[in-house]
Amino acid sequence: MNTTADRPHVVIIGAGFAGLYAARALCRAPVRVTVVDRRNHHLFQPLLYQVATAGLSAPDIATPIRRILQRQANATVLLAEVRGLDPVRRRVVLDDDELSYDFLIVATGATHNYFGHDEWARYAPGLKTVEDALEIRRRVLLAFEKAERETNAERQREHLTFAIVGAGATGVELAGALREIAQHTLASDFHNFDPRATRVVLIDAVERVLPQFPEPLSLKARAMLEARGVEVRTGCRVVDVDSGGVSLQCAPSSEATPERIPARTVLWAAGVKASPLAEDLDAPRDEFGRVRVQPDLSVPGHPEVFVVGDLAAVESGGRPVPATAPPAIQEGRHAAAAIVAELAGRTRLPFRYKDRGVLATVGRRAGVASIYGLRFAGFVAWLLWLLVHITWLIGHRNRLVVLFEWAWAYFTYQRSARVILSREK
Amino acid sequence: MNTTADRPHVVIIGAGFAGLYAARALCRAPVRVTVVDRRNHHLFQPLLYQVATAGLSAPDIATPIRRILQRQANATVLLAEVRGLDPVRRRVVLDDDELSYDFLIVATGATHNYFGHDEWARYAPGLKTVEDALEIRRRVLLAFEKAERETNAERQREHLTFAIVGAGATGVELAGALREIAQHTLASDFHNFDPRATRVVLIDAVERVLPQFPEPLSLKARAMLEARGVEVRTGCRVVDVDSGGVSLQCAPSSEATPERIPARTVLWAAGVKASPLAEDLDAPRDEFGRVRVQPDLSVPGHPEVFVVGDLAAVESGGRPVPATAPPAIQEGRHAAAAIVAELAGRTRLPFRYKDRGVLATVGRRAGVASIYGLRFAGFVAWLLWLLVHITWLIGHRNRLVVLFEWAWAYFTYQRSARVILSREK
Numbered sequence: 001m002n003t004t005a006d007r008p009h010v011v012i013i014g015a016g017f018a019g020l021y022a023a024r025a026l027c028r029a030p031v032r033v034t035v036v037d038r039r040n041h042h043l044f045q046p047l048l049y050q051v052a053t054a055g056l057s058a059p060d061i062a063t064p065i066r067r068i069l070q071r072q073a074n075a076t077v078l079l080a081e082v083r084g085l086d087p088v089r090r091r092v093v094l095d096d097d098e099l100s101y102d103f104l105i106v107a108t109g110a111t112h113n114y115f116g117h118d119e120w121a122r123y124a125p126g127l128k129t130v131e132d133a134l135e136i137r138r139r140v141l142l143a144f145e146k147a148e149r150e151t152n153a154e155r156q157r158e159h160l161t162f163a164i165v166g167a168g169a170t171g172v173e174l175a176g177a178l179r180e181i182a183q184h185t186l187a188s189d190f191h192n193f194d195p196r197a198t199r200v201v202l203i204d205a206v207e208r209v210l211p212q213f214p215e216p217l218s219l220k221a222r223a224m225l226e227a228r229g230v231e232v233r234t235g236c237r238v239v240d241v242d243s244g245g246v247s248l249q250c251a252p253s254s255e256a257t258p259e260r261i262p263a264r265t266v267l268w269a270a271g272v273k274a275s276p277l278a279e280d281l282d283a284p285r286d287e288f289g290r291v292r293v294q295p296d297l298s299v300p301g302h303p304e305v306f307v308v309g310d311l312a313a314v315e316s317g318g319r320p321v322p323a324t325a326p327p328a329i330q331e332g333r334h335a336a337a338a339i340v341a342e343l344a345g346r347t348r349l350p351f352r353y354k355d356r357g358v359l360a361t362v363g364r365r366a367g368v369a370s371i372y373g374l375r376f377a378g379f380v381a382w383l384l385w386l387l388v389h390i391t392w393l394i395g396h397r398n399r400l401v402v403l404f405e406w407a408w409a410y411f412t413y414q415r416s417a418r419v420i421l422s423r424e425k
Numbered sequence: 426m427n428t429t430a431d432r433p434h435v436v437i438i439g440a441g442f443a444g445l446y447a448a449r450a451l452c453r454a455p456v457r458v459t460v461v462d463r464r465n466h467h468l469f470q471p472l473l474y475q476v477a478t479a480g481l482s483a484p485d486i487a488t489p490i491r492r493i494l495q496r497q498a499n500a501t502v503l504l505a506e507v508r509g510l511d512p513v514r515r516r517v518v519l520d521d522d523e524l525s526y527d528f529l530i531v532a533t534g535a536t537h538n539y540f541g542h543d544e545w546a547r548y549a550p551g552l553k554t555v556e557d558a559l560e561i562r563r564r565v566l567l568a569f570e571k572a573e574r575e576t577n578a579e580r581q582r583e584h585l586t587f588a589i590v591g592a593g594a595t596g597v598e599l600a601g602a603l604r605e606i607a608q609h610t611l612a613s614d615f616h617n618f619d620p621r622a623t624r625v626v627l628i629d630a631v632e633r634v635l636p637q638f639p640e641p642l643s644l645k646a647r648a649m650l651e652a653r654g655v656e657v658r659t660g661c662r663v664v665d666v667d668s669g670g671v672s673l674q675c676a677p678s679s680e681a682t683p684e685r686i687p688a689r690t691v692l693w694a695a696g697v698k699a700s701p702l703a704e705d706l707d708a709p710r711d712e713f714g715r716v717r718v719q720p721d722l723s724v725p726g727h728p729e730v731f732v733v734g735d736l737a738a739v740e741s742g743g744r745p746v747p748a749t750a751p752p753a754i755q756e757g758r759h760a761a762a763a764i765v766a767e768l769a770g771r772t773r774l775p776f777r778y779k780d781r782g783v784l785a786t787v788g789r790r791a792g793v794a795s796i797y798g799l800r801f802a803g804f805v806a807w808l809l810w811l812l813v814h815i816t817w818l819i820g821h822r823n824r825l826v827v828l829f830e831w832a833w834a835y836f837t838y839q840r841s842a843r844v845i846l847s848r849e850k
Contacts, residue, residue: 057484134846148503404826416823
């Protein structure tokens with residue numbers, strides 16, 4: 001049945017941006033491709049914060065991997081957990097099986113880093129998976145419900161305080177969305193408090209928000225956040241997190257008593273920690289556990305193994321490549337091209353990141369963008385953000401539905417996914 | 426602030442169809458209304474099977490109760506678990522509080538009944554809540570993924586067998602949708618088996634499907650199901666359920682060895698068990714635990730307490746009223762009207778069920794309907810089904826999105842919510 005059985009076998013672990021685009025780029029290559037992921041869906045992570053803030057439904061940004069690769073005759077999709085790698089025997093160890101490979105592309109990504117305080121995770125969930133997003137949505141919506149039933153003013157205030165750790169794109173977008181929910185969406189839904197009094201505190205140890213942006217745009221983003229009522233606390237290091245809030249050590253008073261922010265909801269969008277699979281590769285790694293790859297994205301000593309996406313510490317033109325979707329896509333495609341070149345007896349080229357720019361949104365009609373060196377802030381940047389995200393979203397249905405949801409939210413100020421799912425199931 | 430504080434207090438427990446429409450009907454009444462629900466959302470249960478079969482996202486059919494009643498000045502919504510009722514002191518006991526009432530409307534509904542075998546529930550989940558639907562969706566989608574990885578033909582066959590217990594509307598609609606997924610949606614997504622070989626077995630102890638329908642329509646629905654490849658096993662009683670399948674005792678061979686249907690996925694859509702809150706009312710109850718209400722829907726001896734919806738055993742014109750959405754809505758409105766009449770010094774009227782008919786769908790372009798005594802089967806019934814469900818769905822956004830999803834699914838044969846959520850969270 002399978003006429004491609006004798007072709008070289010490319011195993012791709014992880015169907016995020018890097019893995020998926022690697023698989024697609026091998027569409028016409030004389031190989032057979034197996035994509036292994038522990039999830040059945042590819043997740044469009046740049047919009048995950050909108051699932052967390054009840055603006056989108058999870059299926060709007062999650063597409064079955066199987067469906068995406070349905071027409072790619074040389075690709076098979078396996079829903080399985082990878083237990084380990086054996087680069088010497090060229091084997092991928094699954095929970096109940098093994099896969100042998102001729103080429104391996106590892107694209108299992110990274111998660112947040114609690115800087116040695118993993119016990120904070122239960123108080124301050126991160127935002128990497130659909131389940132994370134639904135958990136954050138649950139906590140946010142429940143906080144308002146608890147505030148409605150709370151008669152003690154101080155405790156009510158704690159329920160209405162949201163602390164977000166990490167002022168990169170995810171943190172900034174979460175903060176903006178939470179203030180918008182408070183200001184508009186829920187404005188007339190409660191009787192015992194005014195949701196507009198909701199406090200959103202955005203915290204980062206670095207001195208500015210969106211550090212990957214040009215500084216003038218960081219300043220504009222900060223001003224937009226503050227205009228929307230977000231308290232921006234940069235230069236503040238989190239020294240403790242518990243069920244009642246966060247404690248901060250703010251420069252230059254780093255020897256003073258930590259400042260306490262009582263907040264019943266703390267969200268974590270900081271740090272980078274590579275997926276543990278990197279350890280099996282016996283390759284040099286950076287401080288975050290990411291694999292330091294060769295210029296062609298392969299692993300030193302294993303030209304048949306590539307590491308791409310957030311799991312890789314990649315340099316291009318002497319500068320580190322950011323851990324976002326566009327480089328992940330380019331890296332995935334590059335690894336695929338390297339395999340094709342190898343099979344054709346051509347030389348592999350070094351990876352070169354084509355930096356088209358960065359984009360973030362702060363709220364309705366507010367964003368910052370630096371595209372091909374041009375800088376935008378405000379309405380135009382917001383429109384660009386919408387356009388780029390709709391364009392890159394996978395599937396026509398998702399594009400139409402997300403556009404509809406955005407238009408509906410824009411005109412009605414409502415968010416359509418205000419559903420609290422209980423945890424016990 | 427609250428100018429209605431001295432008005433009589435109506436507490437409504439449960440914001441399903443009965444409770445929600447009771448609250449809405451009290452919109453202009455000289456009362457203050459408190460709606461208590463342990464969920465933040467009203468669920469449009471007639472479409473829940475579509476969430477379970479990946480056709481719709483949960484938020485499409487779940488609307489925040491708070492949002493629905495936002496403009497109703499005399500209504501407050503509380504997200505709280507009701508622990509008990511004290512009809513003598515006129516108190517509703519919440520987890521951490523008490524509510525006193527002048528009128529009480531209990532509308533907490535019913536769940537499935539495992540006929541004394543609650544241990545079957547873990548093998549055969551029911552379909553009453555959003556979480557139930559997501560769990561069923563997870564099991565169904567995972568079954569196909571497991572079949573893809575299974576090399577043993579017999580075990581693969583077990584993964585591809587779905588047994589549905591209960592051939593009422595929910596069971597019939599689930600069975601039809603599962604065959605459709607197998608036949609069309611997944612047809613070209615797998616490499617190691619043909620999804621079209623999926624076996625769907627619909628089981629009921631009663632001799633016909635859709636027993637609440639006129640018999641000719643039941644026969645037509647059965648024929649449509651069978652034409653779509655569903656194995657209909659009526660007259661068969663389930664005598665055992667475990668992780669490997671179900672055992673049936675089929676009439677007339679009720680003394681024979683039970684017949685075994687190996688199936689890794691068993692879904693439960695049978696039986697009625699009243700919510701436990703009914704026990705606190707000290708009122709006569711039927712065999713399913715439902716409260717036998719007075720003709721005005723109040724509880725014997727407590728004219729200020731009403732029971733409506735699936736929790737009530739209601740008769741109208743000497744016949745039992747079915748446990749579906751239309752009577753629940755009418756009962757909720759009737760209880761509201763009785764309260765208004767009471768406050769105005771008028772006599773309460775007995776409840777009279779206006780039976781407009783019944784509707785069910787078997788799959789694309791296939792349904793059965795009996796409306797105002799007119800009977801339809803096939804395409805027209807299916808159109809009527811779509812029309813009625815879109816009309817009654819709450820919220821313009823939901824109507825538009827669900828219509829879009831249906832149109833998209835109709836033309837592409839795809840289902841947009843094929844997302845497996847993991848359970849550990």
